[in-house]
Every structure is written in C-alpha cells, then in structure tokens.
Amino acid sequence: MCDAVAYNPGFVPGTSLARNAESVSRFAMRRILPVMTTLTPFANSRNAAGRYLADVVLGTTRAPTGSYVDRSSVDRSSEESYDPRREDELWDAAERFTAA
Template sequence: MGNAGIQRSDALTAGPDGFESTFTVNVLANHLLVRMLEDVFAPQARIVITVSDTHFGDFRHNLGMVPGPAWHHPTDLARTGAFPAADTAAAGRTAYSTSKLAAIYLVHEYARRLRTGIDIVSYNPGFVPGTDLARDADVVSRLAVRHVLPIMTLTPLATSRKTVGRHLADVVLGTTRAPTGAYVDRTIVRPSSAESYDPQREAEIWSTAERIIEPYINQ
C-alpha cells in the first residue's frame, strides 16, 4: 500500500536529498518502496497506490481548491521551482496534482512490467477533509479544512476518513475488483483523465524515477 502523500504551500521545499519534497514523497518514495519489495510479492498480490482526482484539473474533481497538473519532464518536476510563482500556495498545489498524475503514469508502467499475477492499481479516495494534508497551508485554510469542510462529508462532494478507510481496505483485499493498471474511484473502476494515458510520459517517469532511486536500491 503506497499511501504517502504531502501537499506543500510552495514548490520550493527540498527534501534531504535535494529533490522537491512533493515529488519526493508522492512519487519517488512509493516507487522506491515497491521496487525494494518487488521480489517478495507472491502471485495474487495487489499493490495499491493512493492518487487523487485533482489530476483531472477541472472543477468537478478539484472543487476549485487545487489547480490542475502542469506536466514537465520528470527531471524538472524532481527539482524545486518547476512551476511559475514557485513560492506561492498555488504552485505547491500544482506540484501536488502533477505528482498524482505522475503516480498514475507509474502505475500504468508497473502494470506492464510486474510479474504475471501481481496487480497494481491506483486508488482515488476523493476529497477527504480532516487528514491534515493541508497542514502547511495558511491559518485560514487550515481552520477551514479542519472545522468547516468536514461538513461536506454529508454530501457526495466529500468522504469521511472512516468511509475512505473501508473503501481502501476493500481495494487492497480485492473485494473491489479491479484489473491491474486500473483507476479505482472510491469504489468503482473508472477511466482516469485523458491526459493520464500517455505511454511516452509513462516511460519518462519510469526511467527518471529509476535513475533517482538507483543509489538507494543498491545500498
């Protein structure tokens, strides 16, 4: 289960190895984990990578809160300052949606590369208030996410943490049936965005991620 995820208030924050932190946690960390465990997965194993419907980039999926992805070559995405006005929250949120698009690309590439019988799927929990994802946001935004937006879980626009946990368990355990490479939107297999199907980008993110994590794989 690859559930690591952060959203920063800028696109300038670097991790300890110098890579942009959103890309590091949302893309590279999950990729490294899967690659290090790949040899121990047995047939009928299922790998689940948590993604986000913000990668669609439209109001229906992001509620106007997160800009859509702005794709660059992964080598650039791994660096700080990849987006305009990189010191702003908008750039940090763009880095987030772009990283989730990158994660879907990797899932598609994994589906082609993993041994037969080992499946991998993307899981979109939807908007889940109260997860502390926006802990680096401004004070007003943090208060809204923690104390106001949870009311939206009473509508189809958001999902509670408890419900999301149940949906995620169903995906991990295979109760929610999904073929390898699929995108599971809460409880239903759906197509991800049109932009998320791009073999060239999938190959680019794979080769870039492989190059970056190579020193850690060989430790």
C-alpha cells in the first residue's frame, strides 16, 4: 500500500518552466519574477516550494492519502477530482506508466 497525495507548489518563478518561451519571458521568469514572490500570495520561491514539498513527504504537513496540498496546507481540490470514474482512470494510468 502506498499513499498518494497531490501537491501544488503554487507559481514558482526562477525554475526552467519557461525555458521554451521567448527571450523576454525567459528573462522575466529568471530575473524579475523571483524577486516578486514576496509581494504576492500566489507565488513561492524555489526554496519555499521545496521546503513545503519536503514537509509533505516527511509528514510535518499531515496529509492523509488522497489529500490535495496547496503549498503548505491540505485543501479541497477541484470538484472534478472527486469523480470516482476519473479517480479510477488516473490510478489505472499511473499503474500502467510505473509498472516494471
């Protein structure tokens, strides 16, 4: 048995997320937006996002199996995520893609 938890780090500028974007966007994502993470609750620094993820993995943030963790706290996920048919499809796909 394994636990499955969905984790949302929020918007994390300064990563390679925009590596295929135009040069102006890449510059902004790499140099400007990381500085702005302290100004908005919707963005996290790479360090904060990593710390929050580590807290989930290590159990500091208590997240029972099936939980959705939004940055540093367990929250309710989208309505679609509670559809049992979709849950089964996702789990089946995960098993297929990770089977040895």
